[in-house]
Amino acid sequence: MTTTVRPVLGDFMSTTCFRYLRLGAEDTAGRALIVAAGKSRGHSLADVLKGLKPDEDVAITAKLSEVLGAEGTRLCLVNEIKQTDVGYEVHITESACASGVVADAPICAFTLGVFIGAMEVVTGQRIYGKEVECVAFGGNECFYNLEILV
Amino acid sequence: MAATATRTEQLNQVLDALALNLGGDVNGSAVVSLDGIVLAARFSGAVNVDRLSAIAATTLGVSRRVAKDLSMGDTHETIVQCDNGLFIVIPVEDKCLLAVSLRKGGNLGMVRLEAGDCGDRISGIIG
Numbered sequence: 551m552t553t554t555v556r557p558v559l560g561d562f563m564s565t566t567c568f569r570y571l572r573l574g575a576e577d578t579a580g581r582a583l584i585v586a587a588g589k590s591r592g593h594s595l596a597d598v599l600k601g602l603k604p605d606e607d608v609a610i611t612a613k614l615s616e617v618l619g620a621e622g623t624r625l626c627l628v629n630e631i632k633q634t635d636v637g638y639e640v641h642i643t644e645s646a647c648a649s650g651v652v653a654d655a656p657i658c659a660f661t662l663g664v665f666i667g668a669m670e671v672v673t674g675q676r677i678y679g680k681e682v683e684c685v686a687f688g689g690n691e692c693f694y695n696l697e698i699l700v
Numbered sequence: 701m702a703a704t705a706t707r708t709e710q711l712n713q714v715l716d717a718l719a720l721n722l723g724g725d726v727n728g729s730a731v732v733s734l735d736g737i738v739l740a741a742r743f744s745g746a747v748n749v750d751r752l753s754a755i756a757a758t759t760l761g762v763s764r765r766v767a768k769d770l771s772m773g774d775t776h777e778t779i780v781q782c783d784n785g786l787f788i789v790i791p792v793e794d795k796c797l798l799a800v801s802l803r804k805g806g807n808l809g810m811v812r813l814e815a816g817d818c819g820d821r822i823s824g825i826i827g
Contacts, residue, residue, distance in 0.1 A: 577765075578762070578765060579758050579761045579762050579765065580734075580757065580758060580760070580761020580762070580764065580765070581734070581735050581736075581757075581761070582734065582735055582736030582754050582757030582758045582760075582761055583736075583754070583758045583761070585735045585736050585737070585754070586736050586751070586754035586758075589750070589754075659735070662735075666737070676737075676738065676750075677737075678733060678737045678739065679735070679737070699707075699708050699739065700706050700708060
């Protein structure tokens, strides 16, 4: 029986290849395609996030850190997800999107999409997201503002 | 005193006015961020609005890329013409986009006129 799991290389690949995939697609078609892919990944975490309530910032941070961080898929280090008047602040470092990139604008389209999708799962509402800071753009962290659309 | 309408409600009012002013020509419409996030939409429940919004923004992204590579200036609209209708994507300044699905035989000229007014209102709401 064949398997799609790679016996030698395993589940991980370099951010170099990820970067070419992302930036190449973005260069041709814009950011929306990448944000949508990220949202889809965020939505796929529904089982993992099941039972978390929208005001449980610390538990949400811990769960997403577990799934996306060093012990998970290594998309980024999730430092803090904090509830605000309109939605959430997301603070991360070592984003795969920003790795090895210097840009003249925030560049975390995929990672932003993942957090939008994940928080849509937690809140059950549509969310708009904006990158405020990005390591690739000179920031010390990547910081997103998520707004619940009401 | 009536409560102030939320941004989404205000955008929905713009889309409702668009549909009203164009008679029965409009199948549905949406205001979408340039990242493909739906900000407001008036489509039937059969339409996956999240996916359609991402596609609309990507359509605009591809159009802009074509315009840039061919040195054709700014993109003012993108039209997908099909057997049973038209899908139109119109950028609203550099803030968001308006996507409109028109029935077959719908009046494209009127859509362009109305979309201009809609764009001004949307721009004012988005800020």
